[in-house]
Amino acid sequence: MDRLDLELYADRIARHADRLNDELGAARLRLSWNAFEARSRERLGPEDTLLLESIGVLVTCDEESDRTMARRRERQLAALGRLQVMVEESLSALRAVRA
Numbered sequence: 001m002d003r004l005d006l007e008l009y010a011d012r013i014a015r016h017a018d019r020l021n022d023e024l025g026a027a028r029l030r031l032s033w034n035a036f037e038a039r040s041r042e043r044l045g046p047e048d049t050l051l052l053e054s055i056g057v058l059v060t061c062d063e064e065s066d067r068t069m070a071r072r073r074e075r076q077l078a079a080l081g082r083l084q085v086m087v088e089e090s091l092s093a094l095r096a097v098r099a
Contacts, residue, residue: 003094010087017080024073027066034061 001009037058041049052058 001090003091003098006087006091006094010084010091013080013084013087017077017084020073020077020080024070024077027070027073030061031063031066031070034063034066 037060041058044052049058
């Protein structure tokens with residue numbers, strides 16, 4: 001693989017990392033919001049809760065699913081980081097050969 005191919009591959013990996021980080025952040029945010037909304041429901045009462053649910057302000061997330069996805073995304077990001085190191089090492093080796 002030549003340097004340009006590796007640089008394009010590195011860009012591709014970076015886009016995947018951005019996507020995974022976005023998904024991880026969204027799952028963490030949903031879990032945080034869910035905890036707050038659960039406490040809010042108790043204080044608001046059933047009528048306000050139903051009104052807010054009907055317009056999509058209060059929503060229920062699947063906590064277990066979000067926790068599982070967050071753990072999976074963390075492992076995927078770690079593996080992707082190891083691949084990024086390999087790509088950077090290969091790019092450095094190619095630069096050294098050309099220098």
